[in-house]
Amino acid sequence: MTPIRHLYLHIPFCLRACPYCSFYKEVGSLRKTPRFLDALLAELDGQLARHAVRPRTIFLGGGTPSALSTPQLERLLSGLRERLDLGELTEWTMEMNPATVSPEKARTLRALGVNRISMGVQAWDDALLRVLGRVHTAAQAERSYHVLREAGFENVNLDLMFAIPTQTRAQWAATLEKTFALGPEHVSAYCLTYEEDTDFFRRFQAGEYRQDKEWDADLFEMTLDRLAAAGFESYEISNHARPGRECLHNLAYWEGADYLGLGPSAFSTRGTERWENVADAEAYTARVLAGESAAGFRETLDESTRLSERIAFGLRTNRGVPAALLGPWQAAVDEYLDAGFFTRAASPEGERIRLTRQGVLVADALAEAFV
Ligand SMILES: C[S@@+](CC[C@H](N)C(=O)[O-])C[C@H]1O[C@@H](n2cnc3c(N)ncnc32)[C@H](O)[C@@H]1O
Ligand code: SF4
Known part of the structure; x- marks a missing residue:
């Protein structure tokens, strides 16, 4: 693994x-x-x-x-x-x-x-x-x-x-x-x-x-x-x-990598598994020292949730996201390209979509289209 x-x-x-x-x-x-x-x-x-x-x-x-x-x-x-x-x-x-x-x-x-x-x-x-x-x-x-x-x-x-x-x-x-x-x-x-x-x-x-x-x-x-x-x-x-x-x-x-979070309120993501530790230092300490799990919440992420997250985070970065990932939302992509919120950029791995300066100012609202 x-x-x-x-x-x-x-x-x-x-x-x-x-x-x-x-x-x-x-x-x-x-x-x-x-x-x-x-x-x-x-x-x-x-x-x-x-x-x-x-x-x-x-x-x-x-x-x-x-x-x-x-x-x-x-x-x-x-x-x-x-x-x-x-x-x-x-x-x-x-x-x-x-x-x-x-x-x-x-x-x-x-x-x-x-x-x-x-x-x-x-x-x-x-x-x-x-x-x-x-x-x-x-x-x-x-x-x-x-x-x-x-x-x-x-x-x-x-x-x-x-x-x-x-x-x-x-x-x-x-x-x-x-x-x-x-x-x-x-x-x-x-x-x-x-x-x-x-x-x-x-x-x-x-x-x-x-x-x-x-x-x-x-x-x-x-x-x-x-x-x-x-x-x-x-x-x-x-x-x-x-x-x-x-x-x-x-x-x-x-970029959607797996990570391990330790301590109260920390999130971890491993493949499709996500968990969040209890947000209470006392309860966290008691649980862990008793040999119990610190996780207060667990979920299994489906593919579409992971994809939406990757797009929302990726759009906030200057690398943007691979255009291929946005296929299911082509109408929204075209609309934002026309409105000047998105731009296309070439990369060795293929075309990417990035926010323009105008798009950066309304990034959160734009990301909602990909949920
Ligand atoms: C965990 S704190 C950094 C380290 C240390 N606790 C400190 O405050 O010096 C992370 C950063 O989040 C930012 N931050 C916290 N609450 C915020 C808020 N409501 N709006 C914008 N930035 C915030 C602050 O710039 C803060 O330095
Ligand atoms: S309350 Fe603590 S974590 Fe939050 S900004 Fe102040 S020092 Fe940093």
Whole structure:
């Protein structure tokens, strides 16, 4: 059986809950982490007994994986190294919050094999960071960036957000320029979304915060123009990289590769099987340590669901999707080609369909035609 090549671990701890964020996380639960780490490694042992796993990419996400202490990270990463064949590993990413970066932690991570850091900066502006309820200042994020460089990280992503309440066009332009001056290899620039069950969503519903699609689109277009001028390739709607620095882990997701997700709320896909672990650290830990499955939900994907997903993800990338996959929806494809949302591109494997700049602005609506 072909091995699973992509491994994700969800570390659901944060120093503070940001009021816009709907990722599964817990605040102030770090005292539970020793058992939690036991559970993560035990879940990996259980999965290794069932599946061949030889990762090319590993991604530690959250939550805030860097909220773990250096000894805890040492234990987790050493545990992964002991259990996995890392002979083919090319990319090992860890998400970090700027408030949790220290020289010692950064050096330890680098020494244990992490070679890519994704740090959540959001804005180089203290007033906006306060609106976002972030736990760090802009100066702290800048110091952390340099600490990562000094520890030897040569592949760094910075997460940024735009369309933040009160943010002006000039503030967003300044955040982009400051980012370019620092010179990361990769930038993820997300348009703020008002996610259900967040404080921002409640304020949005109460009319305190507003969303203006045209404003969002205007900022997005400016983002693409400035990133391109600074030498970044926009290889997915929110993801921009210097040539050759695309995130291989995310590319694998978008191309429909199998992946194994460990930890609470993590998804896994293996062939037509998909499962999601329970989104509760306590229940997750108890189940795994009792030898039970962590999965709270399982489904068998039919061919048409897999195809629709592959098209929806593929259209978000600059590679697009093979035209041959879109056969069943030829009428919609022709309509979008005529309307200027789609374009044809030649590739060695045959014709592909990609979004135009105009199409990128309405990507989610277009993808609905292929469900
Ligand atoms: C798991 S967090 C990154 C690491 C770390 N927890 C942090 O925040 O510094 C992933 C990224 O998702 C983005 N994000 C989270 N909630 C969002 C939202 N509602 N709208 C847009 N982007 C969001 C932020 O840019 C954040 O850095
Ligand atoms: S944005 Fe990051 S730090 Fe903030 S709550 Fe979400 S996962 Fe935690």
